[in-house]
Amino acid sequence: xxxxxxxxxxxxxxQGLFATGSVEHWPPQKxxxxxxxxxxxxxxxxxxxxxxxxxxxTNKRLVTNAITDLKGVCKGEKIDLLxxxxxxxxxxxxxxxxxxxxxxETVMLPWAPLxxxxxxxxxxxxxxxxxxxxxxxxxxxxxxxxxxDGFGQVLFVMPSDGDGPPFPAEPTAAPEDLDDSDxxxxxxxxCSPDELDLSxxxxxxxxxxxxxxxAISVLGVWEFVPYNDPDTEPSDPAGFAAKVDALRxxxxxxxxxxxxxxxxxxRALYExxxxxxxxxxxxxxxxxxxxxxxxxxxxxxxxxxxxxLIGVCGCWKEHETRGAILLTGDGNLSRPAKWDNLEGYVxxxxxxxxxxxxxxxxxxxANWHEGLAALAAPTISVFSSDPRHxxxxxxxxxxxxxxxxxxxxxxxxxxxxxxxxxxx
Numbered sequence: 001x002x003x004x005x006x007x008x009x010x011x012x013x014x015q016g017l018f019a020t021g022s023v024e025h026w027p028p029q030k031x032x033x034x035x036x037x038x039x040x041x042x043x044x045x046x047x048x049x050x051x052x053x054x055x056x057x058t059n060k061r062l063v064t065n066a067i068t069d070l071k072g073v074c075k076g077e078k079i080d081l082l083x084x085x086x087x088x089x090x091x092x093x094x095x096x097x098x099x100x101x102x103x104x105e106t107v108m109l110p111w112a113p114l115x116x117x118x119x120x121x122x123x124x125x126x127x128x129x130x131x132x133x134x135x136x137x138x139x140x141x142x143x144x145x146x147x148x149d150g151f152g153q154v155l156f157v158m159p160s161d162g163d164g165p166p167f168p169a170e171p172t173a174a175p176e177d178l179d180d181s182d183x184x185x186x187x188x189x190x191c192s193p194d195e196l197d198l199s200x201x202x203x204x205x206x207x208x209x210x211x212x213x214x215a216i217s218v219l220g221v222w223e224f225v226p227y228n229d230p231d232t233e234p235s236d237p238a239g240f241a242a243k244v245d246a247l248r249x250x251x252x253x254x255x256x257x258x259x260x261x262x263x264x265x266x267r268a269l270y271e272x273x274x275x276x277x278x279x280x281x282x283x284x285x286x287x288x289x290x291x292x293x294x295x296x297x298x299x300x301x302x303x304x305x306x307x308x309l310i311g312v313c314g315c316w317k318e319h320e321t322r323g324a325i326l327l328t329g330d331g332n333l334s335r336p337a338k339w340d341n342l343e344g345y346v347x348x349x350x351x352x353x354x355x356x357x358x359x360x361x362x363x364x365x366a367n368w369h370e371g372l373a374a375l376a377a378p379t380i381s382v383f384s385s386d387p388r389h390x391x392x393x394x395x396x397x398x399x400x401x402x403x404x405x406x407x408x409x410x411x412x413x414x415x416x417x418x419x420x421x422x423x424x
């Protein structure tokens with residue numbers, strides 16, 4: 001009998017989001033040798049570990065403690081896939097520490113054009129002299145400066161404006177024949193800096209893109225499907241994009257002084273023409289689930305001592321669960337059409353497998369519509385927020401909508417984890 005052992009976990013970071021998990025084939029695959037960057041070495045055989053967002057606006061200590069916890073779990077191994085849904089501080093404030101303390105083979109971001117990224121940075125209150133502004137100008141260069149060798153590559157997910165990946169009915173290969181080459185070489189395809197509005201000093205191995213209709217395969221029995229809503233570009237009545245394009249070379253390939261001069265000019269234009277009206281809703285949604293039919297599912301969602309110590313406990317029970325997770329970040333699901341577009345891209349058959357649904361934007365009414373819960377129909381609905389924060393998330397009407405779908409509050413005091421075993 002073969003198994004998929006999956007874990008979905010949310011750390012208690014208050015107003016923010018820090019989700020993680022792992023996927024493991026059991027029994028473990030036999031070590032094989034793979035060729036990477038011209039050298040042959042043993043293929044990794046441990047769990048495939050992922051992280052989705054890493055930030056909080058409640059207290060930085062909460063994120064620091066969670067990173068320390070995760071570091072102990074990783075046992076010296078880098079995270080395989082770190083996904084950042086979007087670029088707001090409560091979702092990325094711990095990313096630099098995470099990369100320096102643990103590291104990630106692949107950092108996955110939603111792609112947005114340079115002018116759109118600058119609007120997001122200015123919206124966050126950043127100015128030309130703030131070191132973090134480089135993240136919005138050129139995220140790859142920023143990671144190289146602040147994290148060094150703490151990451152392997154940056155993968156940009158292009159807008160999902162076509163058909164989504166095909167729905168596979170079976171695993172892509174027999175588990176015993178897999179060499180886990182994806183874990184070594186990384187997903188996506190090489191691309192030129194011009195395609196992504198980046199500087200010209202990035203090597204081919206450091207930057208990749210994931211075009212629409214592609215998924216990330218894990219061990220041949222699990223998949224991650226990212227969705228970058230193409231309908232997130234803000235209006236530009238003042239011609240801000242054209243002004244950015246005129247200063248593009250200074251921003252991307254100029255020295256620090258030239259870049260800061262260009263940013264100061266653009267910041268002044270932003271304040272004069274946009275103000276706080278430039279709010280955006282870019283957010284990368286991520287689906288993760290098993291490939292093909294798996295039967296005899298069992299589930300445990302306890303946090304007891306024995307589960308933390310040895311990974312098993314006495315409360316395992318047979319339970320009809322679907323095992324998949326759908327992470328929405330701060331995605332805009334304010335209209336039925338928004339959900340229809342998301343579901344249409346990832347495929348309704350995948351959406352129906354969702355066990356854990358992270359409710360968008362901490363349960364804010366602005367990113368929700370009445371009846372969304374019934375459309376998503378998850379087994380468990382997770383609200384990652386600080387109810388004492390001035391935002392008051394989750395909002396009451398959103399919580400009521402998800403009341404029949406086992407809502408779970410993750411705040412600064414309580415986390416949540418789900419352990420799933422899928423059998424064949």
